[in-house]
Amino acid sequence: MADEQKPGGSEAPSPPAGEGAKPPAKPAADAAKPPPPKPAAPPKPPATMAATPWDSALARSVKERFGDGILATSTYLGQDFVVTKPDSAMPVLEYLKLDADFDYLVDITAVDWPKRAERFDLVYIVYSFPHNQRARIKVQIADGFEPRTATGVHLTANWLEREVFDMFGIRFAGHPDLRRILMPEDWQGYPLRKDYGILQQDVRWVQENLGIESGQ
């Protein structure tokens, strides 16, 4: 598409703007980059997030309380997160809210890893007003698994979960109003799944509702 060309073109003027910083950065980047592309391709698979264990009073108390339900407590770039088993996510969220003052559910979102058996990462971002602290709860779930809704713990989960359902097709058990929110209600397919192409669309919906052959 024409659009493909444009961003590439806009990158061209960038070198002059960053002139001051470039000379030192360039040799390092050049030295590191040209060799890796070919040899780096095979050693890439083991590349995982270089997270370190998160050790704090809170992490310990969560582990103590939920035992096997907690798979890991880690920190990466100074951001803490707890990986839990699917069934433990809600109890942990509830515990964090009621006993650890994480009273603000910032966001719920998902990440699709189609090659993994547990296809989706479900991510809850929480914040504590009293402690000015953030944390994330991460859960790995398989396609078709229905995680429990968080609406009973935080009201804001309502629309957030509707969006996750809309974009990824993850159904939340016990959600009071699980309808699509951004896409049309009778749209087929879940756009943010990795196997949903960027140009893909629900042709039937487009033809029936917009009266055109194709939206492209």
Place this chain on the structure above:
Amino acid sequence: MPDTFLDSTELILNMGPQHPSTHGVLRVILKLDGEKILGTDCVIGYLHRGVEKIAENRTYTQFNPYVDRMDYVAAVSNGLGYCLAVEKLLNVQAPPRAQVVRVILTELNRIASHLLWLGTHALDIGAITPVFYCFREREEALKIFEQYCGARLTTHAFRIGGLQYETYEGFERDVKEFCEMFPPKVDEYEELLTNNRIWAGRLKGVGILNGDDCKEYGVTGPVLRAAGVKWDLRKAQPYSGYEQYDFEIPTRENGDTYDRYIVRMQEMRQSVRIMEQAVEGIPAGPIMGKVGKVIKPPVGEAYVSIEAPKGELGYYVVSDGSTQPYRVRVRPPSYINLQALDKMVRGALIADVVAVIGTLDIVLGEVDR
């Protein structure tokens, strides 16, 4: 009284998506008993462009301009949040000069965003004059953006690692002049509105959302502060050097539409204060940090959020080590604040819906993304 005396059936009324006071294409379905609201249902998505999907199919640099199209009246804030998130993944920081210019432009953008809110909100309530005043001053802010980067709305002002452009000659002078010119204009708006009986009558006690409800609904920004919660990410978790500046977080107690008006007015004054301090000491030096030409963050993830004019704007970026983001999730303040609309208007009158939509200060480009 028997039901048959007066017909007491409920009425379903559709408002929008084409409606001047929904500030874009928002459709609200209202369930009414006479003029009283029994419930609402928001229908959104008319402006959905799949920004998060686009991100996965662009490089980190290519995606940068797209974020400006979400909250297009506060494009600079959108860009700042995204750049900070990718910088976090790369573990680099913008150089001091870039940080100060970022603060100036972001605060200028906050003023521009609040002015647009004030003008249209007043227009919705029935005050025609303020919108002309607001646009007059907003123009001055946009002129600075235009001189800086050639664009007025979708500025794409920042780059990952620093700034897109060096400041133009006379940038400091223009910002100083704006800072001098602007506070008396805020007095002017306040003269028109603050003690205006019609204004107060239409806003006081309308759309109350208390602090606990705000937290429960995840509502942030001026709406939260008007409910007495003194929380602003610029203070709570400073970024871009906000900790160097001396400014207040305006709060109010009642959490009604009038208090949110007062909070935003005071925020504009505080933004001027920050800009005044920042423009005094723009350090010399490079405007770009040490980022390669190809941006390729290591495998990992980060959530970074900033205090946008509407509330907490967050970016959750996941990198798989390639040149394209594996996932970009935007935590849009407008979307999440809009969810509280139902709570705020239940039991109120239909005319209050207009006031409450205005006071939430939503931008549908950001709600729908």
